[in-house]
Amino acid sequence: MNKNKTYSISDLSQRFDITTRAIRFYESEGLLSPNREGQKRIYSKKDYITLKLILRGKRLGWSLAESRELIQMYNPKQDNEIQYQKVLEKVHESRERLQQQLHDIEIMLVELDEHENRVNTELKGLTKGSP
Amino acid sequence: MNKNKTYSISDLSQRFDITTRAIRFYESEGLLSPNREGQKRIYSKKDYITLKLILRGKRLGWSLAESRELIQMYNPKQDNEIQYQKVLEKVHESRERLQQQLHDIEIMLVELDEHENRVNTELKGLTKGSP
DNA sequence: TTTTACGTTGACGTAAACGTAAAGCTAAAC
DNA sequence: GTTTAGCTTTACGTTTACGTCAACGTAAAA
Numbered sequence: 001m002n003k004n005k006t007y008s009i010s011d012l013s014q015r016f017d018i019t020t021r022a023i024r025f026y027e028s029e030g031l032l033s034p035n036r037e038g039q040k041r042i043y044s045k046k047d048y049i050t051l052k053l054i055l056r057g058k059r060l061g062w063s064l065a066e067s068r069e070l071i072q073m074y075n076p077k078q079d080n081e082i083q084y085q086k087v088l089e090k091v092h093e094s095r096e097r098l099q100q101q102l103h104d105i106e107i108m109l110v111e112l113d114e115h116e117n118r119v120n121t122e123l124k125g126l127t128k129g130s131p
Numbered sequence: 132m133n134k135n136k137t138y139s140i141s142d143l144s145q146r147f148d149i150t151t152r153a154i155r156f157y158e159s160e161g162l163l164s165p166n167r168e169g170q171k172r173i174y175s176k177k178d179y180i181t182l183k184l185i186l187r188g189k190r191l192g193w194s195l196a197e198s199r200e201l202i203q204m205y206n207p208k209q210d211n212e213i214q215y216q217k218v219l220e221k222v223h224e225s226r227e228r229l230q231q232q233l234h235d236i237e238i239m240l241v242e243l244d245e246h247e248n249r250v251n252t253e254l255k256g257l258t259k260g261s262p
Numbered sequence: 263t264t265t266t267a268c269g270t271t272g273a274c275g276t277a278a279a280c281g282t283a284a285a286g287c288t289a290a291a292c
Numbered sequence: 293g294t295t296t297a298g299c300t301t302t303a304c305g306t307t308t309a310c311g312t313c314a315a316c317g318t319a320a321a322a
Contacts, residue, residue, distance in 0.1 A: 056235045104187045
């Protein structure tokens with residue numbers, strides 16, 4: 001539908017709850033390249049989507065450099081197709097990290113339980129032993 | 132059993148695959164406090180466990196400051212008990228982040244699929260349309 | 263006794279991802 | 293016409309988590 005919708009920088013910053021400084025920084029790092037209207041940056045739907053990708057990457061713990069790589073794959077320069085393989089690798093990596101994290105969380109909960117039980121046992125011992 | 136086992140700093144660094152610099156840094160940040168034998172640091176089983184906690188926290192995306200807080204809770208100073216509530220909060224936080232990340236990964240995979248299909252469709256169109 | 267290995271304390275350097283002014287342009291509102 | 297709102301570039305500052313020397317101590321091995 002409204003594929004031609006455009007956004008100002010403050011507009012985007014509000015929608016994504018980030019600062020305009022961050023958005024300009026992403027551009028300076030080669031992740032975004034909005035059109036201009038005079039001096040002003042005009043962001044397209046495509047830029048919007050790219051920004052969404054950037055933030056998603058951040059949540060997954062990717063560096064901006066990594067995201068840039070993937071974004072450039074999503075924006076193939078006519079001659080070279082998108083390299084699914086590399087994207088899938090990154091996704092796989094992230095998933096494995098998550099796997100490890102879930103394991104870490106489980107362990108923490110188990111250890112907390114153990115600790116709690118230990119403390120309770122000690123308390124019982126105290127009560128029993130106190131004259 | 133061997134609760135009195137001790138470790139040198141390079142010993143720990145090898146076991147955990149981190150640098151001695153990192154270990155000293157954790158100490159300077161108040162996360163570790165090994166005994167000394169003259170100048171040399173002697174790490175106990177407790178220090179070993181603390182270090183394991185630190186690294187686990189790192190994998191979960193916690194800052195050293197956050198981990199320090201939790202570690203201090205694990206080492207209650209006689210008068211104050213461990214505050215499970217806070218630890219559980221942190222764990223809960225981490226788990227929610229993981230939830231979001233899993234969602235992000237799903238979306239990425241779906242979008243990759245869509246993209247792939249789109250490309251294939253375009254290719255078919257090209258083949259059909261070419262005279 | 264001189265390497266060699268391992269440890270110590272400074273102290274400065276670094277990378278990533280922005281934060282935080284400063285100073286100026288521009289267009290609409292009052 | 294000047295205030296206000298929003299945008300621009302430039303540039304230095306900040307935080308976290310160490311890395312990377314340098315210069316020195318100690319103790320065992322060759």
